[in-house]
Amino acid sequence: MSNDRTVFFTGGAGFIALHTIPLLLEKGYRVRIFDNMQRGDRAAVNALVATGNVELIEQDVRYGGAVHNAMKGCTHVIHFATVSINKSIADPYESIDINMVGNHNVFAAAADHGVQRLVFASSASVYGDPKKLPMHEDDRLNPLTPYCISKRAGEDLLGFYQRQKGLSWNALRFFNVYGPGQKIEAYYTSVINTFIQRLRSGQPPVIDGKGEQSMDFIHVTDLARGVVAALESERANMPINIGTGIDTSIAQLTKILIEAVGVDVEPIFNEREVLVSRRAADITRAREVLGWEPTITVEQGMRELVKMSA
Numbered sequence: 171m172s173n174d175r176t177v178f179f180t181g182g183a184g185f186i187a188l189h190t191i192p193l194l195l196e197k198g199y200r201v202r203i204f205d206n207m208q209r210g211d212r213a214a215v216n217a218l219v220a221t222g223n224v225e226l227i228e229q230d231v232r233y234g235g236a237v238h239n240a241m242k243g244c245t246h247v248i249h250f251a252t253v254s255i256n257k258s259i260a261d262p263y264e265s266i267d268i269n270m271v272g273n274h275n276v277f278a279a280a281a282d283h284g285v286q287r288l289v290f291a292s293s294a295s296v297y298g299d300p301k302k303l304p305m306h307e308d309d310r311l312n313p314l315t316p317y318c319i320s321k322r323a324g325e326d327l328l329g330f331y332q333r334q335k336g337l338s339w340n341a342l343r344f345f346n347v348y349g350p351g352q353k354i355e356a357y358y359t360s361v362i363n364t365f366i367q368r369l370r371s372g373q374p375p376v377i378d379g380k381g382e383q384s385m386d387f388i389h390v391t392d393l394a395r396g397v398v399a400a401l402e403s404e405r406a407n408m409p410i411n412i413g414t415g416i417d418t419s420i421a422q423l424t425k426i427l428i429e430a431v432g433v434d435v436e437p438i439f440n441e442r443e444v445l446v447s448r449r450a451a452d453i454t455r456a457r458e459v460l461g462w463e464p465t466i467t468v469e470q471g472m473r474e475l476v477k478m479s480a
């Protein structure tokens with residue numbers, strides 16, 4: 171095991187990070203988790219720390235000095251620490267502190283320490299409501315909430331530190347991530363858990379409108395491989411979509427979940443006007459730059475999720 175590559179991983183105790191860290195360890199990286207444990211999974215982190223190749227620094231990205239000190243000796247950075255869209259709407263002040271100032275603290279420290287690569291978790295929500303599908307990285311951005319605005323600003327700040335100090339980065343625009351370990355209140359994908367719970371108790375899922383609104387559901391295992399690929403790719407310094415390229419409507423998702431749970435119910439359609447938003451990623455760039463390809467279909471992923479939550 172080589173000791174000379176250490177990843178500084180903010181938000182390293184969260185849902186997606188906990189799927190990514192085992193892949194990093196397999197590749198011989200050491201990992202320094204930097205997380206305030208507001209939403210972190212302490213038991214999972216303790217198990218990782220027990221491997222001897224992971225350490226936890228329980229601190230907050232809002233403190234620039236703490237970030238700078240803790241990053242000493244690290245060769246790579248993955249920046250995930252954030253507060254969610256819902257919270258950013260409810261409390262924009264906190265969101266700007268964590269998502270905007272926090273981003274800057276991490277990027278500035280990475281530039282100062284001369285790390286080899288920084289990977290930033292951006293989001294498909296930087297596009298706002300897309301005018302066309304699939305959504306391409308060069309499409310017009312229209313971030314609508316403090317969370318989305320900070321993701322977009324984060325990408326721009328990375329460009330600044332690249333020009334100013336030669337920082338090498340990739341910003342991954344994650345689409346609708348799902349999989350084991352996800353918190354139930356996840357902004358877009360909470361519909362999955364709500365529907366599974368209703369189906370389990372024999373109740374039909376309730377769909378607003380005709381269920382035409384769609385998402386690009388990307389399984390967290392596939393996504394985690396994309397994060398590692400972005401840490402190691404030859405080409406860098408760009409935003410890259412990470413999705414499947416397939417938009418699954420809420421009506422289709424419901425069918426998939428009914429089949430996966432194995433119950434004989436029909437969804438209830440709550441007839442009302444809904445804003446039909448749709449999402450699907452153009453993943454040409456991820457294929458070309460990262461050599462990355464999603465492998466888990468939404469049917470497989472949902473079946474597995476239902477089995478695991480049984």
Ligand SMILES: NC(=O)c1ccc[n+]([C@@H]2O[C@H](COP(=O)([O-])OP(=O)(O)OC[C@H]3O[C@@H](n4cnc5c(N)ncnc54)[C@H](O)[C@@H]3O)[C@@H](O)[C@H]2O)c1
Binds near residue numbers: 180183249250253
């Ligand atoms: N889950 C999705 O569908 C999705 C979609 C697009 C983008 N993303 C992005 O991916 C990244 C990871 O998301 P996730 O779903 O794993 O989130 P998560 O909430 O499970 O993990 C975030 C982690 O950050 C930590 N954290 C929060 N505030 C902090 C602070 N001030 N200082 C230090 N640590 C702090 C939390 O304790 C938590 O462990 C985030 O940047 C998120 O914006 C997620």
